[in-house]
C-alpha cells in the first residue's frame with residue numbers, strides 16, 4: 001500500500017469505528033465516552049509539548065500555561081477523591097501501578113494480590129508490572145460464592161508471608177473488597193496497602209463503592225477512562241500527609257515510568273475532573289442502579305447472571321455464564337452479541353482455565369448510563385440480548401433494531417453544555433474540519 005493510501009485507510013477505519021459505537025451498544029466494562037469539552041482538549045497544542053517535573057518546577061521552558069492546568073487538576077483531584085495527595089500524570093492504570101510498585105517495593109520483595117483467574121489484573125501478575133519489578137507474588141485464597149478474597153485465608157497469608165505490599169482490586173469487580181481484617185494483618189507486618197481502583201474509580205469518587213483511602217489503603221491507583229469518564233490515562237492518590245512518602249509517589253511516576261506524559265490527555269483529565277466534581281455523584285449513583293436493573297432484567301429473560309442472590313452487583317459490571325467451564329460459550333456469546341451490534345467481552349469465570357475459551361461474558365453499563373439510559377432502557381437492552389442469544393433471531397435484524405434504539409441516545413450527559421453536541425458527533429466533526437479536508 002502506498003503511503004497516502006495507508007494514511008487514508010487509518011482515517012477510514014477511525015470513521016467506521018466511530019460509526020460502530022455510535023450505532024451500537026458499547027458495553028465493555030473498561031470503556032466510556034468522553035464529553036465534547038473533554039474531547040476538545042485532545043486536539044490542542046498541548047499534544048505536542050513536554051512538561052517534565054511538577055507545576056512550577058520544570059526542566060523545560062514554555063510550561064507556564066500547562067502549570068496552571070496541572071495545578072488546577074491536582075487540586076480538583078484531591079477534592080473529588082477526598083485526599084491529601086494526587087498525581088495526575090500517569091498515562092494509564094497500568095502505568096500508575098508500575099509507578100507505585102517502583103516507589104514502594106524493591107526487586108525480590110513479596111507482595112499479595114488477587115490472582116488473574118479470580119479477576120485480578122495482568123499488571124498484578126508475573127507476566128505484567130509485578131513481574132517487571134521482580135516481585136514475588138502470593139495470591140489470596142478466594143471466596144467464590146462472594147467473589148472477593150477469603151478474608152480469614154487472606155489475613156493468614158499476609159501474616160505468614162509478611163509482604164512488603166498488600167494489593168487489592170480486580171478487573172472483574174462486582175463487590176467491594178472486605179478490607180478491614182486483611183488491612184489489620186498488613187499493618188501488623190508493616191506492609192503498605194495499595195488499592196487498584198482502575199474499574200471502579202468513578203464509583204469511588206462518586207461515593208457509590210467502598211472508599212479505600214478511608215478503609216486503610218495507603219495508595220489508590222486507577223484509570224481515568226472507565227467509570228471515571230475522562231480521556232485514557234491514570235491517577236495516583238494517597239491521603240498520607242508525609243511529604244517524603246508523597247515525593248516517593250511523585251518520583252515513581254516521573255522520572256520512574258514517564259517522561260512525556262501526554263499533556264493533552266492531562267488537560268482533558270482536568271476538564272473531566274471539573275465535570276466530575278459537579279456531576280460525578282449523580283452519574284455514579286445512576287450507573288450502579290442501572291447495573292442492578294440490567295442484572296435483574298437479564299435474569300428475568302432467563303440468563304444465568306452471577307451473584308443473583310446478592311443483587312447481581314454493587315458496581316457497574318454484570319457477569320453472565322453461557323455454558324460449561326472451558327466450553328468457549330462466553331466467546332461465542334460475545335461474538336453473537338457483536339453481530340447484533342452489542343459490544344462486550346468474553347471473560348473467565350470461576351472454574352475456567354483457558355482465557356480464550358471461557359464460559360462468561362463481562363458487561364458494563366457505564367457508557368449507556370452516560371448517554372442517558374435509565375432503568376426502562378436497561379430492560380430494552382436485556383431484550384436485545386434475549387433476542388440475539390436465547391431466541392436466536394437473525395443478528396442482522398437485531399442489529400437494525402439496536403441502531404434505531406440507540407439513535408435516541410447520542411448525547412453525553414453528566415457534563416457541561418450537555419445536549420449541545422453529540423459525544424460521537426464530536427469526532428465526526430473533527431474529521432470534517434477544513435484543515436483535514438484540504439489533505440483529502
Ligand SMILES: Cc1ncc(COP(=O)(O)O)c(C=O)c1O
Pocket residue numbers: 030092093094095120121123169170171172196197198199222223224233234
Ligand atoms: C484492575 C485493573 N487495573 C489496571 C488496569 C489497567 O488499566 P489501563 O488499561 O488504564 O492501563 C485494568 C484494566 O482494565 C484493571 O482492570
